[in-house]
Amino acid sequence: MNLPNKITMLRVIMIPFFAFFMLTDVVGNSKYIAVAIFIIASLTDTLDGFIARKYNLVSNFGKFMDPLADKLLVSTALICFVSVPDNPMPVWGVIVIISREFIISGFRLVAANEGIVLAASWWGKIKTTVQMVMSVLLIVNFDGEVIDIIENIFIYAAIALTVISLVDYLIKNWKVLDDGKM
Template identity: 30%
Template sequence: MNLAMSSTASRNIYNVPNALTTVRFALAIAVMALIPLGYYGSAMVVFLIAASTDWMDGYWARKYGQITKLGRIFDPFVDKIIICGSFIALVEVAGSGVASWMATIVVARELLVTSLRGIIEGAGGDFSASWLGKWKMVLQCAAVVSVLLCLFNEPAATWLRVTTSILLWSSIVLTVYSGYDYTLAAARVMRDQGDR
């Protein structure tokens, strides 16, 4: 009886992890609304809350057995909204340093990896996130925070502008490289599946 109840609870989409992900989604929308309005300080605080609580829903789901199909789709979707939406919103801001081609690369990489994951996992393969992908996310978050900090402190100090430029360009380079790495990994998985 207890096992059946536990199994039913773990499949219930109305749980804490999915609620946390929903809150993060709302925060992501708030960031995209605050940036065009020029509330860079508020956008930075909200972005930090949304990005830094990313681990909470996954941790809770694993610890209490509340992993659901919705959560497996919704959580990475919200991660992409937070990053892609922030980069796109910053393109419109003069002096942000975020060019349209940078936002395009970020969005294209996420679409590519999501498509590859869907194909491979749909065929029964494993295409879990790599450490390179996690570090890419960290660097992208650091770049967004640094850009917002620069805009909030306009005119920003030289060291802050240099740091922001380094973080921004480094995040784009790692975004491209991680996309390339995932593509190679996907090719190996699909090759192995074809050999069976």
């Protein structure tokens, strides 16, 4: 397993630790530990991609696992937000975002079954970045009118980009479902 793939797997390993600190307060203000873990995990996404491209270590495993690790991280955060009191993330938004991830994962599985690896698009990368920034804001969840407005802007931008990236992905890869050929 090459270095970028190890970094991707590190991100996956960090997810349960993030969820633990997000949902408990074992050390008092555990949300700050949760946000630190989330930020580090999010940064590994940039790092593994940079290393993979710079040193020509792009692999089919990385193309498949990297976006899956992002989906797991963001989905975990979204599910945690639903259980946190006073968190502004609407449940319907969580459903939209997670549903998109299942649809895209299904497409990738069908493609993989035909030996085709579907890499993430730029819309998907922008969506993931906005979702991660939104998540950081919602984990910390500072009080204040301006902060509330910023959080809501990121929430609705993340939801909109989720839908846009889904439509883009479906249009570009629809032929995968049509007998599995591109």
